[in-house]
Amino acid sequence: MSLYHGSLYWPTTLGNKPVYPKLSEDMSCDVLIIGAGMSGALLTYKLAKEPLKVILVEKDQVGDGSSAANTGLLQYCNDKMLHSFAENIGEKDAVRFYRLCLKGMEELKEIASSLKADIQFENRQSLYYASTEADVQSIKNEYEMLKKYDFPVEFLDAEMIYKTYGFRKHVAIRTSGDAEVNPHRLVVSLVKEASKCNNIQVFENTEVEKVHFQDGYWLYKSETANIRAKHVVYATGYELDNYTRNMATELNRTYVTVTNPIPSFHQWEDRCLIWETKRPYFYMRTTFDGRIVAGGLDEETMEAPSDPKILEAYGHKLLARIKEHFPQIQLKADYTYGATFGESKDGIPFIGEVPNSKNVYYCLGFGGNGTVYSSFGSTIIKDLITKGVHQDADLVRLDR
Known part of the structure; x- marks a missing residue:
């Protein structure tokens, strides 16, 4: 395969x-x-x-x-929120696991600083927003639990999101301590x-x-x-x-597009990593040469299609998702691919x-x-x- x-x-x-x-x-x-x-x-x-x-x-x-x-997004937060882990495995072990992830982030930063080669590593914040009004309470619950255990997080309301990033979402949390890398x-x-x-x-x-x-x-x-x-x-x-x-694992497939270089990101503060509560979720980051890497559209099938026309169609869908956030940016897909990825059930x-x-x-x-x-x-x-x-x-x- x-x-x-x-x-x-x-x-x-x-x-x-x-x-x-x-x-x-x-x-x-x-x-x-x-x-x-x-x-x-x-x-x-x-x-x-x-x-x-x-x-x-x-x-x-x-x-x-x-x-x-x-795609090289490095985050201590998970696809599964801390408060969801707490419901499944207990609060003590959930916090242990998230701290293990944060420690993993710290180790990656130490390694990045020690390597002689340029691996295009940049410290970034992450913006995690509620995709729908129904997800607002979940974001609030996540913020409260992360804050309770002193994880680096802040809460943003709709006005703060619009003022900072120029697009409208209900609420979001912004975490520090994350990064991006050329994997x-x-x-x-x-x-x-x-x-x-x-x-x-x-x-x-x-x-x-x-x-x-x-x-x-x-x-x-x-x-x-x-x-x-x-x-x-x-x-x-x-x-x-x-x-x-x-x-207890499952293999699915996801799609990624990498855009042309963008001259300016003046509305994308700090070029933070962006992702959402919707499942499957959409996410995006920037690269060292000013491109946008966007991914998502996950499907419950292992192997991505090899037909270039199908991949091109998925690339256009991801470009449309980027434009929902930053409609002023002129975009085209320079690279598009589908890839297998695995997840554990828990x-x-x-x-x-x-x-x-x-x-x-x-x-x-x-x-x-x-x-x-x-x-x-x-x-x-x-x-x-x-x-x-x-x-x-x-x-x-x-x-x-």
């Missing part, structure tokens, strides 16, 4: 990508990471600082899976930096398959060689296998050790906050490997 169809924007911003060899000889390591997308790249980067021998394998090329279609550049840069360390080896065009466990090592084979690993991490994103197919990602399979882990950032989930998820996996424990691992465990 192809994870996307259409014309992608982020690959056009990369320039020359590093090329990594195909596995050609038998090897042993402390940690084998399978999948060089966002989760695999972040974990590899973090483990590069540990006294462990790490091998990262990717069946295609680094960053060319879902990360190439990621493709982030993944490629993480792996490039990590690969400079003597304890890290990266192999592309290397698909591996588990064979068995023997003498304290998991044996994996590729078509050309074998790897023996003490710990194995699956960071395979939406590529489901026999184990993940039984998880809104929480699946991260942790596989029950009854010692030292085998999954780091799957299922949900609209996939990059943030990958951020704290890679820390959880790192701690489970190096310390045997993480204080919040129970929230995202695989067998919940």
Whole structure:
């Protein structure tokens, strides 16, 4: 299954990508990471600082899976509101989870400042507005709970929204501590930096398959060689296998358009991230070269259509949504694509050790906050490997 169809924007911003060899000889390591997308790249980067021998394998090329279609909105708030989580899992655990997301945001900012490459990272606020009058109370409830637990949030009424952004909505909350990034550049840069360390080896065009466990090592084979690993991490994103197919997840498809460069955003204060309460929701952000990235129109089907005419029609629909907010901007769709994305049924990602399979882990950032989930998820996996424990691992465990 192809994870996307259409014309992608982020690959056009990369320039020359590093090329990594195909596995050609038998090897042993402390940690084998399978999948060089966002989760695999972040974990590899973090483990590069540990006294462990790490091998990262990717069946295609680094960053060319879902990360190439990621829209790069980084937010601590979730598709599921904090007060909704509190109703489902209890207020204490809901707040723990949101704080875990906020910590993930802080880690991403630290990483962005430490990377030598320009990953087009910018701190942003997020505007989350009520799509209909029926959603007003939900926004108010969310504001009260976020404020109660000292999350960075403020409340905006209709007049404040219009005065600040020039479009009319009932109410909104504005959160601080969020950001935007070029996700493709982030993944490629993480792996490039990590690969400079003597304890890290990266192999592309290397698909591996588990064979068995023997003498304290998991044996994996590729078509050309074998790897023996003490710990194995699956960071395979939406590529489901026999184990993940039984998880409480669902795969859908979404659409994205990237516009022509815009000369000015004078009515779009601080170029904040914008999204709404309606489900499926519409969202938009800007890019380093002044484009608008807009997404939405989600459908309960896994694979996006490949017909260019159908994708063009979806691009026009997304342009119309942008124009509802900023009718004065002259727009055209320079890039439009459809992509598969995964969500868990309870809104929480699946991260942790596989029950009854010692030292085998999954780091799957299922949900609209996939990059943030990958951020704290890679820390959880790192701690489970190096310390045997993480204080919040129970929230995202695989067998919940």
